Amino acid sequence: MSAHEHHLKRLNELFAEELEAGIRYLHLATSVKGLDRLVVTKTLLEGMQETFEHAQTIAERINQMGGVPSLDLKLQLPPQKISGAEAIRTALAFEQAALDAYREFCDEIKDDVALEEFIREQVGVESQHVAELTLLLEE
Amino acid sequence: MESWKEFDQNPITHSVAHHLVAIADLLDEFGYARVSDVARLLGITRGSVSVTLKNLKQRGLVVEDEQRHLGLSDEGAEIAEAIRFRKRTMVRLFAEVFGVEAKQAEIDACKIEHLISAETTDRVKGFLRFCESGDGEALFDAYARYRDRAQDATK
Numbered sequence: 001m002s003a004h005e006h007h008l009k010r011l012n013e014l015f016a017e018e019l020e021a022g023i024r025y026l027h028l029a030t031s032v033k034g035l036d037r038l039v040v041t042k043t044l045l046e047g048m049q050e051t052f053e054h055a056q057t058i059a060e061r062i063n064q065m066g067g068v069p070s071l072d073l074k075l076q077l078p079p080q081k082i083s084g085a086e087a088i089r090t091a092l093a094f095e096q097a098a099l100d101a102y103r104e105f106c107d108e109i110k111d112d113v114a115l116e117e118f119i120r121e122q123v124g125v126e127s128q129h130v131a132e133l134t135l136l137l138e139e
Numbered sequence: 140m141e142s143w144k145e146f147d148q149n150p151i152t153h154s155v156a157h158h159l160v161a162i163a164d165l166l167d168e169f170g171y172a173r174v175s176d177v178a179r180l181l182g183i184t185r186g187s188v189s190v191t192l193k194n195l196k197q198r199g200l201v202v203e204d205e206q207r208h209l210g211l212s213d214e215g216a217e218i219a220e221a222i223r224f225r226k227r228t229m230v231r232l233f234a235e236v237f238g239v240e241a242k243q244a245e246i247d248a249c250k251i252e253h254l255i256s257a258e259t260t261d262r263v264k265g266f267l268r269f270c271e272s273g274d275g276e277a278l279f280d281a282y283a284r285y286r287d288r289a290q291d292a293t294k
């Protein structure tokens with residue numbers, strides 16, 4: 001596999017991470033019960049919005065690099081009643097996973113300064129999001 | 140017997156079974172397991188793995204160290220081993236005894252590995268042992284001939 005093909009493969013993985021996270025955000029947002037429901041739902045829907053935007057950005061990047069965005073999601077979201085704090089903890093789990101994926105990819109990129117720059121920027125944005133979610137969980 | 144209810148209450152879902160077994164397999168093969176390794180092995184996103192592992196950590200089946208390396212608690216390791224044993228046993232029953240093609244045997248064993256009881260698995264294991272024993276060998280050979288004849292007849 002050439003470096004270019006490898007980069008496209010990783011970008012497609014990130015595309016899947018972001019899109020799936022968006023779906024998870026919506027599911028969480030509509031499953032929250034409890035006193036803090038309204039405020040947490042709002043936060044989660046903002047997360048969804050942002051995550052879908054990231055997915056779109058990644059897909060555009062794939063296109064610019066001559067690839068085609070592909071998606072193979074295996075997602076099951078059983079019905080659940082979830083508290084606000086637990087929903088945020090769940091969001092933090094998949095956001096942290098996405099951040100790790102961006103970081104790892106950033107370290108792997110060779111011979112493509114523009115792509116490296118692009119991913120580094122995403123790492124910054126994702127880190128900020130993880131930090132915000134972490135703050136929400138502080139007592 | 141309302142055994143379907145028992146299955147419904149079974150806290151080890153198919154997805155959970157595969158996560159635990161994936162960690163056990165990675166630990167055996169490489170000595171470590173990370174979220175990214177589990178995700179690649181299972182062909183799902185890291186986000187998905189992280190959400191499942193979050194619950195498994197809360198249930199005390201999976202542990203994670205500061206370097207974010209995954210491990211199994213004693214209970215988690217025990218469950219993973221039981222599932223692997225069930226799968227191996229059922230693969231052997233389907234493939235070696237019933238003559239099911241290897242790939243199909245794997246697929247079908249995968250579907251029941253987390254559901255079949257320990258007792259039934261032990262019985263199957265006993266039957267496999269019998270097939271290999273002096274008493275069983277002749278009977279097994281007779282059955283295998285019958286099975287293959289029947290198979291040919293349907294073609």
Ligand SMILES: [Fe+2]
Pocket residue numbers: 018050051054098126
């Ligand atoms: Fe994102």
Ligand SMILES: [Fe+2]
Pocket residue numbers: 153157248249250251252
């Ligand atoms: Fe399975």
